[in-house]
Amino acid sequence: MNMTTAPTESALARLLEQFRAGKPAALARAVSIVENHRPGFEQILAAQHALVGRARRIGITGPPGAGKSTITTRLTRAYRERGLRVGIVAVDPTSPFTGGALLGDRIRMEEVALDEGVFIRSMATRGSLGGLATATREVCDVFDGFGMDVILLETVGVGQSELDVARAADSTLVVLVPESGDSIQTLKAGVMEIADVFTVNKADRPGADRLRHDIELMLGLRAGHARPVKASALASDSDTWTPPVLSTIAAQNQGIDDIVTALDRHAQYLEASGELRLRRRLRLRERVMEVVEQQIRQRLWHDATTLQWIDAQLDGLEDGSLVPFAVADTLRAQSASLLTQPSFTPLTSSQDQ
Structure with missing residues (x-):
């Protein structure tokens, strides 16, 4: 499986099948995908969350x-x-x-x-x-x-x-x-x-x-x-x-x-x-918060339109007619659709082993 491009559902399903079979090579590949947040990492984490x-x-x-x-x-x-x-x-x-x-x-x-x-x-x-x-x-x-x-x-x-x-x-x-x-x-x-x-x-x-x-x-x-x-x-x-x-x-x-x-x-x-249960529940809570923060950063700061809009506010920020808090509030309000788009797509039941 080419790790530099998005894996197909069938390739990801084969990886998960080998992972469940205890293949060390599959573990190494899964860790690499997850560590680097390559395409498919969410499916890998979701497949074994239970x-x-x-x-x-x-x-x-x-x-x-x-x-x-x-x-x-x-x-x-x-x-x-x-x-x-x-x-x-x-x-x-x-x-x-x-x-x-x-x-x-x-x-x-x-x-x-x-x-x-x-x-x-x-x-x-x-x-x-x-x-x-x-x-x-x-x-x-x-x-x-x-x-x-x-x-x-x-x-x-x-x-x-x-x-x-x-x-x-x-x-x-x-x-x-x-x-x-x-x-x-x-x-x-x-x-x-x-x-x-x-x-x-x-x-x-x-x-x-x-x-x-x-x-x-x-x-x-x-x-x-x-x-x-x-x-x-x-x-x-x-x-x-x-x-x-x-x-x-x-x-x-x-x-x-x-x-x-x-x-x-x-x-x-x-x-x-x-x-132990309290610590692990807290870890799950923090995990959800981390995912939300990662997704917000990824969506906002990799969106060309958003970055162009921020650049357009720099003159106002520089001359004092705008303050960062007001700019942030406006950005958050106008980015609602961008932030609410779904990003996680699980494997189909026919391919998820």
């Missing part, structure tokens, strides 16, 4: 150089030893100058890259904020529909702005290292709020114990205690969850079992408390 929600989604975030890729690799091996299939979405930053990205995760994860039960997809942020590529959630849905048991989302590590990972994952692991700098600066409110599990990686280096203590102290203060909250105090038998603070030396495979155990306990807590 299957979404079976996989565990685990976000892995933290500053650059914290060892996120190593931990992702070790977690992948641990889940593979359980016989689980793992999908990895690794997001790398895009160059603001060239628009390119290294996408070197297959190099860093070479020990699991050839495993038939592992599928790695490297993605570029393409300027999106929050540490996640725009199509990350959609690619995770494709993995989920394909039958992956665990989906690991490794983000770019750009600091406090990559909080979107928490909205895309069921559980979020925040990886820190002693060299992260001022620990209080590291533990800003956003990072503290998205973390379901903390780990201090490279724990054999000076300052690791101090960083762990500072995290536990901050967790204690957030919970209204004047003392640190130890990792052993995580609450999986109550209506609250206290993130455990673990130590790892991922390069030597030390502490990985503790992370797996903590993530398992968090999954149990989410299920028992009803929080």
Whole structure:
């Protein structure tokens, strides 16, 4: 199937048939179509929407150089030893100058890259904020529909702005290292709020114990205690969850079992408390909002008539006789027909397998 042109319904139906048959090549093609929003991506997402929600989604975030890729690799091996299939979405930053990205995760994860039960997809942020590529959630849905048991989302590590990972994952692991700098600066409110599990990686280096203590102290203060909250105090038998603070030396495979155990306990807590359903319903709500925003941007800013009309208002905006808000209101009112045109066309029942 030529990916540069719109696929015919029959070609798209064949792709979906191969996808349902578990063909890795079909998964790769489907991910490419969805990631790049090529013609047919809506049909691919719609065809397996009912299957979404079976996989565990685990976000892995933290500053650059914290060892996120190593931990992702070790977690992948641990889940593979359980016989689980793992999908990895690794997001790398895009160059603001060239628009390119290294996408070197297959190099860093070479020990699991050839495993038939592992599928790695490297993605570029393409300027999106929050540490996640725009199509990350959609690619995770494709993995989920394909039958992956665990989906690991490794983000770019750009600091406090990559909080979107928490909205895309069921559980979020925040990886820190002693060299992260001022620990209080590291533990800003956003990072503290998205973390379901903390780990201090490279724990054999000076300052690791101090960083762990500072995290536990901050967790204690957030919970209204004047003392640190130890990792052993995580609450999986109550209506609250206290993130455990673990130590790892991922390069030597030390502490990985503790992370797996903590993530398992968090999954149990989410299920028992009803929080998992709430998080996934919120994800669906946000997904609808994202689709609407994408469609509005696509229709308005790729419509030649609209752009010409905006250009015609520039003189008034420049001399002060018009204000942007009034121009926007007028544009919205006169664009009603453009914005309400249907765009999604499902496959016909005779071809949808």
